[in-house]
Amino acid sequence: MLKTHDCGQLRAADSGKTVMLAGWVHRRRDHGNLIFVDLRDRFGITQLVFNPDISEQTHAAASDLHIEYVIRVVGQVRERPEGMRNPDMPTGEIEVVATELEILNTAKLPVFHINRESEVDEAVRLRYRYLDLRRQRMQRNLVLYHEVTRFIREHLSNRGFVEIETPILFKSTPEGARDYVVPSRIHPGKFYALPQSPQQLKQLLMVSGFERYFQIARCFRDEDQRSDRQPEFTQLDLEMSFVDRDDILALMEDLLIALVPAVSDKRIATIPFPRLTYAEAMDKYGSDKPDVRFGMTIVDITDIAGKTAFTVFSSAVEAGGRVKAIVAPGCAGYTRRQIDELGQMARDLGAKGLATIQMRPEGPHTPIARFLSPEELESIISRCGAQEGDLVLIVADQPKTVAQVLGQMRTEFGKRLSLVDDNVLAFAWITDFPLLEWDDEEQRYTAVHHPFTAPMDDDLDMLESAPEKVRAKAYDVVANGYEIGGGSIRIHRRDIQERMFAAIGMSREAAQSQFGHLLEAFEFGAPPHGGIAAGMARLVMLLAGEPNIREVTAFPKTQSAVDLMTDAPSYLTPRQLAELHILVDDTHMSNTKDGDA
C-alpha cells in the first residue's frame, strides 16, 4: 500500500505517529513559506503542512503542486495549535507535517471545480464523468446506492431468498416496450433481445422450485427518456411461490420500512403504507402514482354542476364526462394574469378550459357567476370545502382528461405552495389495477401491467365478455409521486394464460412461438406465484433527495440515449457489419471507411 491511513481517519489520538497518506490535491494555500495542502481521498480530507524549517526540499516540491495532482506524503501527525483547529472537518484537530513528498501523477486543470459544489452544465459533467464522479455529490450518491443494494441483498438473503442471475442475451417479445436487440453472428438474420425485465425467467424459476428468488437485475427498454427513466436501468426483481397479494405487499413494505432509516435521514410518512385502489387514486389524485405527502384531493361536483345552466358543465356531463375541482389554499388573490396562466396550463394539459372561483373577502368571485344560481355556487363551494382566501379550480371533461389535468395541477400547486416536505417519503400501495385497456392505435386490448398478470378470481369470467372490466391482481408501490415498483400475482395455469393471450388479440400460433416455453412449463407443475420489481435508481434518487436518476447513476445516458463520454452508440466497420450479416443504408453509414474504429 502507498498509504498507512486514509484521509478521513486521523484524530488527535494519532498525534506523534509517522504516517503515509496518498490522494489528490484538493486545495493548496501557499503562504510563501508555509504551504497548506488539503489532501483528499475517498474517505475524507486531511490538512498537510509544508514548512521550510522542517524540510526545505519537500517545501520546494510542494510549491509546484497543483489542484488534482496525485501525491504521496510521509509525515508526522500533529495536534493543531490551539485556535487553529477546524471543527467543520472530521480530521480538523490534526494536521500532517510533511517530511517527504512524491508526485505520483500530474493533472491537467480540471474543466470544472471539483473542490466546490457549484452547478455545472450537465453535458460538460457527462463528457468528463470521471471528473464529475470525484465530486462530493456523486461520491455520496454512489455510496448510498451501494448501501441500498447491500441492505437489500442482506435483508432478502436472511429471509430465504436466493439471488440468481438471468441472461442478458434473451428472446425478443413484441409485447411491451421496444427491445434493444443484438445480432447473432452464428445465426444470420437472427437477433437476441436484451431483457426488459427478467419476468419470464423468474416465473420459470418458480416452476423450478426455488420458491424465493431475487436479483439486482439490469433491464433495457428502447423508449424515450425522462428524468426518472434511462434506457438501461436496474431493478430489484423478486418472486415468491405459494403466496397471495398481501404476502408480497408485506414483504416489500417490511423491506422499505427497514431500509429507509438504515441508509437515510428521511422519514416515512405513514406506516403501514396507505392502500388505494387504482380507481380511488385516479378519483382523488388524478394519477396512478399520487404524491400523498399533501392533501388538495380532487372533489367530484358532477351532480351539482351537471344541473346548472352553464353548458360547458352540462354538456360535458351529458357526454358521459365528469366535473371535478381542486382547492388551492391561499390563492384567492391571484391576478387576472395568473388566472389566465392557469387556464393556459389546463388547456396545454388537454382541458377545453378552466373555471375558477376566487374566495375573496367580499365574497366568491367567478367568471361563470351569471350561469350559476347563488344556491348552486354555494353548493359547489361547500362541497369543495373552500374557505375565504382559497382558489377553486374546476374542469369538466371526460374522466381521463379531468384526472390528467387536475392531477397535474395539484402537483404544480404542491410545489408552488411548498406543500411537500422533502424529508418525508410518502409510500402508498395502489391496487386493483384494470387487467386490460383498449389500445386505439393497435385496435386491440393490451395488458396494463403485462400479460402474465393474473385476473381477479371474481372477474375471470368477464375476460372474454367484458375485458375492460376485469381487475388484475396487480399492485404498485409509489412514493412522492413516483412509481417505485410494481408487481402482481401471476397466472400459473396454461388454460388461463392462453385465454389471456387470446384477450390481447394474440393468435394461438403467435402465443406458441413467442411464449411456448412458458405455456409448456405451466403444464409441469407450476406453483401459484407472484412478485414485484422496484427501480433501484428511482428509490435511491428519492433517498438522496435528487431531482433525477442521472444523479445516482455512475455513467448515465442523455435524453437522446447517448453516452457523451464515449460517444456510444457508434458506427461499426464494414467488416464488423459483414460478419453480422447486416446491411446498413448508405445514409446511415459512417463517412469514414473504418466506421468509428
Added chain:
RNA sequence: GGAGGCGUAGUGUAGUGGUCUAACACGUCGGCCUGUCAAGCCGAAGAUCGCGGGUUCGAGUCCCGUCGCUUCCGCCA
C-alpha cells in the same frame, strides 16, 4: 413524433437593437506573504456570444433553420 426552456472566457452568470472595443465572480498565470482551511493583497492573460442564414445603417440581443443539453406529452408489457 410533438411542445416548452437553455446555449456568452476553463466554470457559473450579467447583458433584451447603438461607447459591447462584451461585464462580474470563481478558477488560471505572475508577484508578495509562516497559521491558512472557499486564505489574503497586487497585477495579468483568457470569449470568432453553439453553428448557418436572414432582417437592419447597426445583431450577443430580432426572425428562420440547424446542432447539443434538458423538462413534459406521446411511448415506457
